[in-house]
Structure formats: C-alpha cells, structure tokens
Amino acid sequence: MKLEGKCGQNGSLVGRSQPHLGEEHQEQEKAVASAGAEVHVKQEANGKHEVPSKSLNRYTWQEIQRHSQEADQWLVINRKVYNVTGWADRHPGGRQVLKHYAGEDATDVFRAVHPEIDVVKLYLKPLLIGELAPGEPSQERNKNSELVKDFQDLRKTVEAMNMFDANLGFFFLHLAQILILEVLAWLTLYQFGSSWRVTIFITFLLTISQAQSAFLQHDAGHLSIFKKSKWNHLLHKFVICHLQGISGNWWNCMHFQHHVKPNIYHKDPDIKFGPLFVLGDLQPVKYGKMKIKYINYEKQHLYFYMVVLPLLIPAYLNLKSIKMMYLRRDWGDIAWVSSFYIRHFITFGPFYGVFGTLLLIYLVKFLESPWITCITMMSHVPMQMSIEENRDWLSTQVLATCNVQQSLFNDWFTGHLNFQIEHHLFPTMPRHNYHKVAPLVRSLCAKHGLQYVNKPLLKAIGDIFRSLKNSGALWKDAYYET
Structure with missing residues (x-):
C-alpha cells in the first residue's frame, strides 16, 4: 500500500519500515534542497548519511515556534531541527500526529512511539535542517528541564531492565x-x-x-x-x-x-463527542455561554x-x-x-x-x-481536559490518565489497560511489564508533585458517569446564567 495520504501500521512520527529506502531518501533530499535548507548529506559506502555539524543552521525556540502551521511544520528531536512539512502527507501515522507537535520539542514522544528507533532515524536524516543554537535550552522555556531529564533517565532505566522486550509466550497464550x-x-x-x-x-x-x-x-x-x-x-x-x-x-x-495529545481539545479524537456530549470543565462552560443546546446536556450522563x-x-x-x-x-x-x-x-x-x-x-x-x-x-473521561498548553511528556500523560488497582481479574478484564499511566508513558512496552515499572513512575510523580491516581475498578467506571453529570451541570449553570 502506498503511504501518500494514508495511515500505516503504526502511528509513529516517521516511517517504521519501508521498501525502497534509498528512493525515499533521495526524494526527501530533493524536498529539503528545494526548500532552501542548507543540508549537505554525504552517502557513505555503508549506506549511512553524515551531516557535518558546521553546515547546520542554528535556530532559537522563537524561530522554531513560528513553524507550527499545517503548511509549515518543524520539529525538534534531541536538539536537532527537522522540517517535516513535505513528509507529513506520507507519514504512516497520518499528518495529524506531526501537526500536533509542530513547533515543539518532540524528543520524548518520538522515542515513546517508535519501537524500532534505529530504522526510523534513517528517515529523519534527509529532513534535518539545523539545530538549536548553543544558548538555547533543549526544551521550550516553559517546560521544567529537571522533570524532563528525570523522565528521560527513567526511560533509560527501564530500557536497561529490558522492560521493552516482549514475552512471546504471553501473547501466544492470549491469542x-x-x-x-x-x-x-x-x-x-x-x-x-x-x-x-x-x-x-x-x-x-x-x-x-x-x-x-x-x-x-x-x-x-x-x-x-x-x-x-x-x-x-x-x-x-x-x-x-x-x-x-x-x-x-x-x-x-x-x-x-x-x-x-490525550485529553487536549481539538487534538484528541477520543474526546470529540460534540454535539452529543460536552466533556471536562472548559467545553461545557463554553457551550453554555454561547447558548449552544443541541441536546439537553444536563441529562447527558443518562443518555450515555x-x-x-x-x-x-x-x-x-x-x-x-x-x-x-x-x-x-x-x-x-x-x-x-x-x-x-x-x-x-x-x-x-x-x-x-x-x-x-x-x-x-x-x-x-x-x-x-x-x-x-x-x-x-474510565481512565480518561474523569481526568483533566484542557486546551493545548505545551506541557512536557510526563505531565501531559499523567494529568490525562489514571490507573485501576491491580488484581488477576482486573488485569484480564481490562487487558492490562488498568495501567494506563504506564501505557501512555511507554506505549511500546509490553503490557506484562507495566506492573514492574509502576513503582518507579509513582516515585517520579511524587518527586515532582504530580498526582498518580489509582482507583478501584467499580469507582473508575462510576466516575465516567459522575464526570458526565458534573460537566452537564457546568453547562446548565453557564447556559441559564443571566
């Protein structure tokens, strides 16, 4: 199947594996050259590309953040700046995934969603247009650099523990x-x-x-x-x-x-239930003040x-x-x-x-x-929903997700999605390892003052309906406000 305009086998930021890799590189090199990027790519005998550091442009975060439109998308990964505009339509995970991180540091999300990192790095090289200027921080200035570093250290720890290695026997028995x-x-x-x-x-x-x-x-x-x-x-x-x-x-x-982008309005498709439902704290008030009443949202928990x-x-x-x-x-x-x-x-x-x-x-x-x-x-609807605030990866996932207490039944009944926090932080981690890394994640959250929510199963399910009822009440108050 061709990649143009289609989604592939995963939602990664760049292609996972592709035939005709050399042809893809040539096409992307032409695209970068036509965009005026000063990138000099050397083809080595072993098939690798090297970009001399002195040839790279230097960019500030202020410059990078201007390239956040659909027709002009730059990403930062490990302090390197990539122009993914021409690649977006051919991205196996769809163009929207790239658009959601345009103008931002995508280091942690890039690492999180790619199980075969060495392969996907090959796709990045033709897209490279520069790097962060020496005086610029590795992330946007609004982010907590210590928190980001601690999470990246945590990832290295769980990688060293081989927590990303799948147990074939476990999945064979499940099938x-x-x-x-x-x-x-x-x-x-x-x-x-x-x-x-x-x-x-x-x-x-x-x-x-x-x-x-x-x-x-x-x-x-x-x-x-x-x-x-x-x-x-x-x-x-x-x-x-x-x-x-x-x-x-x-x-x-x-x-x-x-x-x-979990629980981010207009970016997370899982919370796009309009006009049937209003979710969270912001959307109900907005609908109410605008006098929008497609349905009586006060009763939304019932028709759910x-x-x-x-x-x-x-x-x-x-x-x-x-x-x-x-x-x-x-x-x-x-x-x-x-x-x-x-x-x-x-x-x-x-x-x-x-x-x-x-x-x-x-x-x-x-x-x-x-x-x-x-x-x-149950792990998302009762949690915080917000507009885009460009948070770090750890905060983005923890604020939008919660866990359900572990038991043999809960693990089976939920398919181990009772460990949603760990799953969202490490999407490519096999589910049979979530419980092993949960104490490390909980400790990191405590260090940085992030609430690590862990509920009984029935309470978590009941919170779906309570959350819908509360959102409906917020809409009612805003709608009938004089």
Whole structure:
C-alpha cells in the first residue's frame, strides 16, 4: 500500500519500515534542497548519511515556534531541527500526529512511539535542517528541564531492565484463548444445534473473544511483539481486521493522535463527542455561554447509558471504519475486513442463514461495546481536559490518565489497560511489564508533585458517569446564567 495520504501500521512520527529506502531518501533530499535548507548529506559506502555539524543552521525556540502551521511544520528531536512539512502527507501515522507537535520539542514522544528507533532515524536524516543554537535550552522555556531529564533517565532505566522486550509466550497464550473461544462456539453450535439456549451460550463465548481480541490488537498496534516488524504487522491485521472486522489503518490514525495529545481539545479524537456530549470543565462552560443546546446536556450522563454504551462499537466505530476504508480506497484493509464477514458466514451461515448471522455478529458487538467503552473511557473521561498548553511528556500523560488497582481479574478484564499511566508513558512496552515499572513512575510523580491516581475498578467506571453529570451541570449553570 502506498503511504501518500494514508495511515500505516503504526502511528509513529516517521516511517517504521519501508521498501525502497534509498528512493525515499533521495526524494526527501530533493524536498529539503528545494526548500532552501542548507543540508549537505554525504552517502557513505555503508549506506549511512553524515551531516557535518558546521553546515547546520542554528535556530532559537522563537524561530522554531513560528513553524507550527499545517503548511509549515518543524520539529525538534534531541536538539536537532527537522522540517517535516513535505513528509507529513506520507507519514504512516497520518499528518495529524506531526501537526500536533509542530513547533515543539518532540524528543520524548518520538522515542515513546517508535519501537524500532534505529530504522526510523534513517528517515529523519534527509529532513534535518539545523539545530538549536548553543544558548538555547533543549526544551521550550516553559517546560521544567529537571522533570524532563528525570523522565528521560527513567526511560533509560527501564530500557536497561529490558522492560521493552516482549514475552512471546504471553501473547501466544492470549491469542490461543481467543481462538479456543471461537472454536468452542462453533463446536457447541455444531454439536447441539441452534436452539435459543445454545445461541445465548455461543454469544457469551464470542463476546469474551471479541473483547479479548480488542486488547490483543491494541498490543500489536503499539509494540513489536516479534523481532521482524512484518510479522507484527500481519498479527495486527489478523486480529483487528480478521477477528474484529475493523480497519487497522483507520484505528492507528485515530489512536495515535489520542496518545500524543490525550485529553487536549481539538487534538484528541477520543474526546470529540460534540454535539452529543460536552466533556471536562472548559467545553461545557463554553457551550453554555454561547447558548449552544443541541441536546439537553444536563441529562447527558443518562443518555450515555442508553446510546453510547451499547452503540459505540456496532454503530459508530464500525460505520466510521467502513467509511474511511472506502474514502481512502484502502483495498488491503477492505480485503482483510471482508474475511471477517466471510468467516462468519461460512461458520454460522448454515445454522442461522445470512440475516441471522449478521444479527449474531451485531448482537455480539452490542454486548462487547459496554465492556470496551468503559475500559477505554474510565481512565480518561474523569481526568483533566484542557486546551493545548505545551506541557512536557510526563505531565501531559499523567494529568490525562489514571490507573485501576491491580488484581488477576482486573488485569484480564481490562487487558492490562488498568495501567494506563504506564501505557501512555511507554506505549511500546509490553503490557506484562507495566506492573514492574509502576513503582518507579509513582516515585517520579511524587518527586515532582504530580498526582498518580489509582482507583478501584467499580469507582473508575462510576466516575465516567459522575464526570458526565458534573460537566452537564457546568453547562446548565453557564447556559441559564443571566
């Protein structure tokens, strides 16, 4: 699949692995040259590029921050300045991920979302246009340099602990669990027929299978389970497209925008629920003062039960996925998702027919939806939502996320997303290692006065509704204010 205008297999800031790497470098070198950047790239015999330090332009933060528009995007990574404007449309994670960090230091987010850092660095070199001037700090002046350094030291520590190495056995057992549930459902139907009791039982099995496959595709979408990225890519396609019937490329585009700027209005797609809901403290007041009343937001916590919980996956996400595959002409994902429906028609069609099989598919998704919706929302909706404030990576993630207390059941029921803080700080870390780094993260948060929120499971789910109710009350007060 071509990269132009499309999202690839991950949401990284630059490409993860690509054929014809030399051709990509040549194209980017021409783009940089045409933009007037004074970059002299030397091709060595071993295929590496070196940029003499004396040839680099020197920039201040004031100059860099002027290049934050969609048509003019610069990033700073490890004190080096990159012009990513021409690369944005070809970025595997979509142009929005780059746009969200234009004019900013992207060192920590770049490191956080790239599991194969040595490969992606090759893509950066043709985009290099300069470096920070010697007197400039490594981050913008509003950021706490000590906090940034402490977090970067923490990352080095967990890397030295091999916390980013995936346990293949763990993920094999997780996939086996899913496939066993799928096979058991079919064998039960084949053995006992399609009575209503059997249908209830296989619906129960398939609902668990679908929820657990959602967690597994989330793992495969973030990290390199296998050493070879192509196998990881195939696993992700198999789980999200074939087992779930959702476009993997669409999910990556949306999900990584959420990761780089969680709970930031107009940047995090996971909190774009207008005009159905108003979220946080700022949006309700804004809507209220502007006398916006698409729906009675005072009651939004009630229709969240009736509308979002059961319909988010079978209606919104599925239709959005189909729409984006069609508009992007994403034939690869269309083929993969088609295999999901073909498999169900072959497996269940002889017992339920075409209409009955479709009804079974969407009944399962209807039951899965409250499960996945609560797990994904409980760690973000009750937390702080704000406009862009250009915070450091640690503060950005900790203020927008919370954890749920650990137990064997909670780990299984949430797919280890009860460790959302650790997951957001280290998206490419295998989930079986979150609990090992949690004490280190908690200690760092305490040192810098950041609240590390850890809740019981039921309280975390209940806080979704309490937060919606509070936001609705803020809207009401602002709307009826004289």
